[in-house]
Amino acid sequence: xxxxxxxxxxxxxxxxxxxxxxxxxxxxxxxxxxxxxxxxxxxxxxxxxxxxxxxxxxxxxxxxxxxxxxxxxxxxxxxxxxxxxxxxxxxxxxxxxxxxxxxxxxxxxxxxxxxxxxxxxxxxxxxxxxxxxxxxxxxxxxxxxxxxxxxxxxxxxxxxxxxxxxxxxxxxxxxxxxxxxxxxxxxxxxxxxxxxxxxxxxxxxxxxxxxxxxxxxxxxxxxxxxxxxxxxxxxxxxxxxxxxxxxxxxxxxxxxxxxxxxxxxxxxxxxxxxxxxxxxxxxxxxxxxxxxxxxxxxxxxxxxxxxxxxxxxxxxxxxxxxxxxxxxxxxxxxxxxxxxxxxxxxxxxxxxxxxxxxxxxxxxxxxxxxxxxxxxxxxxxxxxxxxxxxxxxxxxxxxxxxxxxxxxxxxxxxxxxxxxxxxxxxxxxxxxxxxxxxxxxxxxxxxxxxxxxxxxxxxxxxxxxxxxxxxxxxxxxxxxxx
Numbered sequence: 001x002x003x004x005x006x007x008x009x010x011x012x013x014x015x016x017x018x019x020x021x022x023x024x025x026x027x028x029x030x031x032x033x034x035x036x037x038x039x040x041x042x043x044x045x046x047x048x049x050x051x052x053x054x055x056x057x058x059x060x061x062x063x064x065x066x067x068x069x070x071x072x073x074x075x076x077x078x079x080x081x082x083x084x085x086x087x088x089x090x091x092x093x094x095x096x097x098x099x100x101x102x103x104x105x106x107x108x109x110x111x112x113x114x115x116x117x118x119x120x121x122x123x124x125x126x127x128x129x130x131x132x133x134x135x136x137x138x139x140x141x142x143x144x145x146x147x148x149x150x151x152x153x154x155x156x157x158x159x160x161x162x163x164x165x166x167x168x169x170x171x172x173x174x175x176x177x178x179x180x181x182x183x184x185x186x187x188x189x190x191x192x193x194x195x196x197x198x199x200x201x202x203x204x205x206x207x208x209x210x211x212x213x214x215x216x217x218x219x220x221x222x223x224x225x226x227x228x229x230x231x232x233x234x235x236x237x238x239x240x241x242x243x244x245x246x247x248x249x250x251x252x253x254x255x256x257x258x259x260x261x262x263x264x265x266x267x268x269x270x271x272x273x274x275x276x277x278x279x280x281x282x283x284x285x286x287x288x289x290x291x292x293x294x295x296x297x298x299x300x301x302x303x304x305x306x307x308x309x310x311x312x313x314x315x316x317x318x319x320x321x322x323x324x325x326x327x328x329x330x331x332x333x334x335x336x337x338x339x340x341x342x343x344x345x346x347x348x349x350x351x352x353x354x355x356x357x358x359x360x361x362x363x364x365x366x367x368x369x370x371x372x373x374x375x376x377x378x379x380x381x382x383x384x385x386x387x388x389x390x391x392x393x394x395x396x397x398x399x400x401x402x403x404x405x406x407x408x409x410x411x412x413x414x415x416x417x418x419x420x421x422x423x424x425x426x427x428x429x430x431x432x433x434x435x436x437x438x439x440x441x442x443x444x445x446x447x448x449x450x451x452x453x454x455x456x457x458x459x460x461x462x463x464x465x466x467x468x469x470x471x472x473x474x475x476x477x478x479x480x481x482x
Contacts, residue, residue, distance in 0.1 A: 012203055013131055014285045015246040016061040017041035021051040022093075023069050031064060034120055035127065040285035048072040052079055058282050059227075060088045062130055064123075067094035067101065075101070081108045089130040093118065155188070155195055156338045157331030161323040165192065172318045173199030178270065180255075180315045181293040183322030186372030189293040190253060192322055196291055197249040204248025204288075207241050212257030219262050224269075226278035242275045245288045255292040255315065256301055260308065267311045290315070325367040325374065332362055335371070336388075339378045349382055355454045361389040387457060441469060 018039050020031045028044040035042045043058065045051035047069055055063075067074040074092060081090070092105045095116035102113050111133075112126040155166055172179055173196050181189045190208060197206040214222055225240030241250060252258070258266070269275055270290060274283040292315045301307040325331070336359055344351040367373055381391050431439075441459070445466070448454040456463045 012135055012247045013038040014040045014287050015243050016131055016134065017059060017284070018043070018062045018064065018127075019051060019054060019058075019060040019088075020044045020064045021046075021048070021069070021074070022064075022066040023047065024066075027066075030120065031123070034124065038127075038131075046070075048074070048077050052077070055080065055083075055086060055088075059086060059277075059280070059284075061134060062127065063088045063090045064127075065090055065092055067092055067105065068096055075104055075108060089134070091123075091126050091130065093123075155191060156334050157328060158334060159328040159330035161328040162331055165320065165322065166195075168320050169195045169199055172196060172320070173201075175318065176289050177317040178289070178315050179291045179318045179320060180298070181291065181320045181322060182298070183293075183295065184324045184370055185295045186370035187322040187324055188371045189295075189322055190251065192320060193249070193251045193253075193291045193293060197251075197289075200249070200289070202248050202289065204246055205244070206249050206251065207245040208251040208253060209241055210253045212254035216259045216262070219259070220265060221278050223262075224265070224275045224277050227280045238277075240275065240277065242269065242286050242288055243284065246286050247288075249289045249291055252290060252292040254294060256294040256296040256298060256307060260306075263308045263311045267308065267314055270311075270314045325370045329363055332359060332374075335374060336362065336378065339375050340382070343375070343379050343382055347379070347382060352382060352385075352387070354387055355389070355451060355457070357448065357451050357454055358388040361392050365392075387454065389454065390458060438469070438473060441466060 016039050018035050018041070020028055020035070020042065022028055022031075022044075023046045025046075028046070032042050032044055041058075043054055043060075045054055048071060051063075051065075054060075063080060065074045065077070065080070074094075080088065089111040090109065091112045091114060092110045093114045093116055094101070105113055111130045114123060114126060155162065155169075169192060179193075179196055181192050183189050193208075194206055209222065211219065221238070221240065223240050223242055225238050225243060252266075269286075272283075273287070274285050276283050298307055298312050298316070302309045302312050336354065340354065341351060362374075362377075369376070377388065377391070381388050384391065386394075441455070444455040444458055445452055448458075452466050453463050456466050459466075
């Protein structure tokens with residue numbers, strides 16, 4: 001019976017390496033042939049001494065170890081179990097095992113125990129279980145590293161520019177080619193990168209890295225990993241983000257901030273699909289799609305000598321330009337309610353109902369901070385309990401209740417409130433409380449361009465209250481006229 005072979009495992013297991021330790025040349029050959037379909041590196045050894053020499057020189061994620069070997073037996077290979085820096089999963093195999101031997105092997109930390117002769121399918125299933133556990137651990141690390149994983153990946157908006165953006169994401173997603181995303185700060189470039197990853201249906205995780213937020217001397221280790229003792233403070237081996245993202249997408253944000261020496265190393269990875277951890281002589285194959293983003297014009301950076309031309313061409317295979325919000329204000333009609341619902345839920349606060357004037361007011365602004373600024377404004381309004389248009393006037397230097405010229409009819413006398421009057425003066429002393437109330441309400445309704453709902457919110461009353469007041473005033477004026 002031939003072993004089953006899942007082609008999807010190829011991309012997931014390519015960054016893993018295996019060591020087979022068995023004194024039978026035939027067994028070495030069988031396992032080498034079967035495992036080479038999954039793993040980019042499969043080494044073999046016939047005794048513990050040879051295996052230990054390979055283990056010290058190379059990193060192995062899995063060791064398939066025969067117990068009965070010439071010289072030291074498999075259960076006597078203490079270094080393989082106690083060296084935390086080079087920890088590997090171990091599958092024991094033997095043709096002469098008793099219960100005591102099996103228990104000893106499992107106590108040492110073996111992941112599985114297989115009796116010879118075995119069906120190759122049985123061995124591959126054991127290998128698959130071990131490697132899937134490692135993949136799960138990597139994905140969990142990726143999620144821990146991805147602090148923004150709760151961001152909605154939905155791209156909201158119905159403007160022509162946004163429709164074109166969605167079309168490009170759908171068109172580019174199936175390819176493995178690199179993608180370059182350019183756009184101003186705050187336009188949602190990471191959201192676009194996540195959209196490309198999700199639409200691609202790649203099996204690995206989405207791993208974001210901000211190249212401008214990591215010290216240049218640490219960026220190489222962050223991306224490619226390092227071995228124990230590679231530099232001061234490197235006490236343990238560490239997998240870089242390229243290996244964590246294996247089978248998935250690595251998002252390099254602010255790629256324009258990457259130092260020139262690192263640009264050269266990245267170019268090599270993109271061309272050869274292999275990485276070399278800091279302090280190591282070995283290379284590891286990786287299957288990673290790179291999506292890069294920048295708020296700079298990389299073509300101009302190349303002309304200035306700040307960015308490698310060959311790397312620019314490598315990254316710019318597929319390009320997406322994200323338009324600033326000022327060029328797609330038609331999206332505001334959907335973005336405002338979308339962020340209002342999302343942020344109200346996150347803040348555990350009641351969802352406010354903005355008036356139409358709130359949307360109109362924000363359409364008159366050019367949003368230099370783009371989507372990020374819009375989201376920030378709505379969050380503040382929810383926390384402060386103020387409608388956007390109201391808050392907008394405040395931050396632009398207007399008072400909540402600005403002094404405007406209002407003419408109020410009181411009986412047959414016409415009273416005028418001059419524009420720019422001293423706020424301390426208040427209304428004339430001859431006015432009744434009813435006259436003051438009427439003037440104040442009409443002043444706010446006028447300030448909100450006749451929007452009684454907006455005026456009612458600012459007064460802290462229901463709109464029905466204002467409607468009742470207006471009916472009372474109409475009735476009084478009608479009675480007076482008679």
